[in-house]
Amino acid sequence: MSVFYFPCLILLTLFSSYCYAAITTSSPLSIRQTLSSPNESFELGFFSPNSSQNHHYVGIWFKRVTPRVYVWVANREKSVTSLTANLTISSNGSLILLDEKQDIVWSSGREVLTFNECRAELLNSGNLVLIDNVTGKYLWESFEHPGDTMLPLSSLMYSTLNNTRRVLTSWKTNTDPSPGEFVAELTPQVPPQGLVWKGSSPYWRSGPWVDTRFSGIPEMDKTYVNPLTMVQDVVNGTGILTFCALRNFDVSYIKLTSDGSLDIHRSNGGTTGWIKHFEGPLSSCDLYGTCGPYGLCMRSISAPTCKCLRGFVPKSDDEWNNGNWTRGCVRRTELSSCQGNSASTTQGKDTTDGFYRVANIKPPDSYELTSFGDAEQCHKGCLRNCSCLAFAYINKIGCLVWNQELLDTVQFSEEGEFLSIRLARSELARGKRIKIIAVSAISLCVFFILVLAAFGCWRYRVKQNGEARVAMDISEDSWKNGLKSQDVSGSNFFEMHTIQAATDNFSVSNKLGQGGFGTVYKGKLKDGKEIAIKRLSNSSGEGTEEFMNELKLISKLQHRNLVRLLGYCIEGEEKLLIYEFMVNKSLDTFLFDLKKKLEIDWPKRFNIIQGIARGLLYLHRDSFLRVVHRDLKASNILLDEKMNPKISDFGLARMFQGTQNQDNTGRVFGTLGYMSPEYAWTGTYSEKSDIYSFGVLMLEIISGKEISSFSHGKEEKNLVAYAWESWSETGGVDLLDQDIDDSDSIEAVMRCVQIGLLCVQHQAMDRPNIKQVVSMLTSTMDLPKPKQPIFVSDTSDEDSVSLKSIDHKDMCSDDENKQESP
Known part of the structure; x- marks a missing residue:
């Protein structure tokens, strides 16, 4: 007997590897049972989206990726409440959902009459199909009846001849799969465009299709590999928009969310989570x-x-x-x-x-x-x-x-x-007249100003000829004597003629950047050494006190992640600081540039985060001076030839003595968005103020978005609020800059998002110190859960005061037009 059964067992094992479960009349799908696709990518079964055991839906989801994403739901209009419900096939060849009374809750309908037996299978594409067992013909398929999601190979379509269309319909809420108020469709215009409706009103549209892209979505530029294809048959009145898989990713999908956003997500499977590849609308301008x-x-x-x-x-x-x-x-x-082709004339x-x-x-x-x-x-x-x-x-x-x-x-x-x-012709001429008048008026004003200025200078020079030189000498001597009385050891004094020769007399071609403090120039000394010169303007908000402060501080601080001060120069009213030259300028020139950001992948960004943290650790703990920077931001992080970060611009920095750990200032200086709440509101600053700025900077580095200009969704959430939402929902994976490949670093990204949120907590006492931050970045220790940051819950609440309410007169921000600030 064993000789007989053993070959049969082998044959049965081999045969079973080519077979998989299907729903039939005699083999229905019950609650707690699932049907998988052959490649185990998708799964069909019963689920409860809000964890309620009283409402069950039949749906399809990704099997190998967490968190779970539902891509199709059968009984959206009505849930089943009994544990004895099942999905089966009727005698007339329809896929039906029966409740405990054997009443039909949902049916696929009978699109093709058949008297043969049928079966339902879940394909590798995620398409649930009803198949005639004899002919093998598809009688019905879920791809032709989409819900809120498109999978690769699925499509939206219209047919004017048959008056049919295939659309996406959003869920009512994130936990209620019943049809919501948003519908996405392909319009029958020539060329077609994508249109999202909110009820009976247009909500967002893509603009007309141009060859391989939608013209109203600038993110689909020439460098964008579009996963969508369009076929339009004008003669027969049909159009089909098909979603193709994103390259280099295992799975992807398009979803119309319950708030009207049309998003593309991608993943490489497993616990790596989901990354948002595209989102629309992005701006209030995108709303119809x-x-x-x-x-x-x-x-x-x-x-x-x-x-x-x-x-x-x-x-x-x-x-x-x-x-x-x-x-x-x-x-x-x-x-x-x-007037047709003829010109209309009035009095010539x-x-x-x-x-x-x-x-x-x-x-x-x-x-x-x-x-x-x-x-x-x-x-x-x-x-x-x-x-x-x-x-x-x-x-x-x-x-x-x-x-x-x-x-x-x-x-x-x-x-x-x-x-x-x-x-009208008069409107076109009006523009030309206004331009001519404006240019003429400006030219006349400039002429008179130059004449008056020349006359004033001549009078002044005649009157002050002798006194000016004496005053200049006294001023310069007092500056130099003041410096000698201070300890600025390690810094060299440069003569003005040396700097002028190095910069070609401050040539425009050597200009690196400009801000409220003045201008930064590139220079080259006689020995070939390249330097950066910070030339403070007379009108600079960074005056004598800030100049002296930066000179004293940075001359005593030496660390691989701090920019190195080579010396200074004072002559007359000129105040110059000379630094080592950074080939790659500042972090913001890479991070917020659409093309240059591609040069800093995640490993480089993580290295930059760690380098900044090490620099802060030196300032707060390891140097013999305890220093609070007070203006930590992307434009104040310089990058050397190996993209190593160096903290710069110590004009606003302050030292702590002994056991002192915080101080208060009568005037608030810094940059909006980076300032901690206690500093912005009360002027109280401490090491934890820098930690808050570092947290914001981390979120910027991760996302590639600037805190001052980022706005997400209809509620226009700022970057901190969006990061909190991302971490709460997906662990932060979708916060990562979509333009960089991150498939091998998801866990590190999620960890960094959580650390960033720990740093931007409202109460200073809740934030970690820099030693703890460095430890979190370099170890696998469990991280505490951050508290929800301020300004996230309800930005309209009068009790939640925005930083924008601070009087700008009390601010000192030199971000504008700034490319490099030593």
């Missing part, structure tokens, strides 16, 4: 019709705002000035009557309409594709058409025209299209 008809939303600036298109004025000045832009703008000068003047061209535009809605062959024909065709209000000739599309009011027009800082807007 933010600025109303003929309004232009300026997404090109840090705080999106509205202005009227050229030749238009606000429909209501009061509403516009109060920030209510929805009613938009109206034409200032009516268009001339249509050309009065025909013309066009004003605007760059970097998201094309407005309600466009129409014409048959005009090239840009010139597009221009002439629109001019001949009395109802044509604007046109755009776009490569790979052709000539688009607008015969309705221009709505949902956005201007980007780069990318986008050219839009030509029809204006």
Whole structure:
């Protein structure tokens, strides 16, 4: 008997490796049972999204990735409450969900009549299919009935002939899969565009499809590898937008969230979690019709705002000035009557309409594709058409025209299209006249100012000829004597002629950057050594006290992660500090630049975080002076040729004596966003003030986003609030800059996000000290849970005072236009 059964057992084992479970009439799927795809990537079963045992749904989810993401739900309209519910196949060939009374809760319907037996299988793609056992034909598939999610190989579509469409419908809330108020669809326009509806109103649109991208999404620039493909058949009235897998990632999906955001997520499986690859809308400008008809939303600036298109004025000045832009703008000068190709003249003047061209535009809605062959024909065709209000000739599309009011027009800082807007001839001439008048007025003003200045200088020099030299000598001597009375050992005094020769007399070509303190120049000494010179301007907020403070402090501090002061120069009113030259300038020039950020991958960013922490550890604990920097930020972190960080700019730094651990200042100096709450509100600073700044800086390095300009979602969350939300939901994995590959470093990223949140806690006593921070970064010790930072819960609460409420007169910020600040 054993001889007979053993071969059978072998055959059964081999056969079972090619078979997998399926739902049949005799083998239904019950609660606590699951059906997996052959490759174990997806799983079908019952679930309760809010952990309630009273409401069960049938859904599909990723099997190998945590946290769990549901990609399809069958019975969205109605849950089942009984543990005896099951998913099975009816006698007429439909997939049905039965409750405890054997009543049908949900059905796939009968799209194809069949009298053969059927089975339901979950494919490797995540597509649940109903198959005719005899013909092998798919009778029904979940990909043709999507919920809120698109998987690779699934699609959105429309058919005008059959009056059908395939759309995404959001969940009602994050824990309620019933249909929400947001719907994403592919429009039947030519070319098509993606459109998200909120109820019956447009919420966000992608702009028309151009070859391989959507023209209204500047993130889809020429370097972006688009995972979407489009096929449109104008003759048959169909269009299909298919999602293809993201390259170099195991799994990915597109989801329409319950708050109307259309996100692309990616993962390499396992416990690495999910990373947000794309999100839209990103800005308030992306919301449909933010600025109303003929309004232009300026997404090109840090705080999106509205202005009227050229030749238009606000429909209501009061509403516009109060920030209510929805009613938009109206034409200032009516268009001339249509004259066809002939020129209309009035007293010898050309009065025909013309066009004003605007760059970097998201094309407005309600466009129409014409048959005009090239840009010139597009221009002439629109001019001949009395109802044509604007046109755009776009490569790979052709000539688009607008015969309705221009709505949902956005201007980007780069990318986008050219839009030509029809204006009355007088409006075009008006612009030229204003420009001529402005240039003339400025020229006259400059001329008179120069004349008066020259006369004043001549009078002053005549009067002060003898006294000026004496005053200068006294000033310079007092400076030098003052320095001699201070301990600035280790710093060399440079003569002014040496610095002038090194910088080619402060040539513009040697200028590295400029801020409120003055200007930084690159110089080269006779021995070939490169230096950086910080030249304080007379109007600088960094005066004598700050100059002396930085000179005294940094001359005594020596560490590999602090910039090294080589010397100083004082002559007359000139105050110069000379530093070692940093080839790669400051961290912000890499971190917030769309192209240069690609040069600092996660290992380099982590090395920068550790280097800054070591520099702070030296300042706070290891140097014989205990120093609080008070202005730690990305622009004050310099990078050497090996991308090692060096803390710079000690003009605002303060020393502590003995057991002293905090102090108070009557005036608050620093940079908005980086200042701790206690320092911003009361002027109290300590080592924990630097820890807060370091936490903000960590979140910037991780995300590649700037604290001063970042705004997320409809609530416009700041970077700290968004980091808290990310950590609370996904452990912080989706905070990492989407432009860098991070698949091998997810745990380190999550750890750094948690450390950053520990550093930005509201109460100074809750924040770790720098020694603890360094230990957290260099070990695998368990981390404490951070408390929710301030400004996160409710930014509209009057008790939650924003840093923006601080009087800017009491601030000293030199971020603007600054590229390098030793």
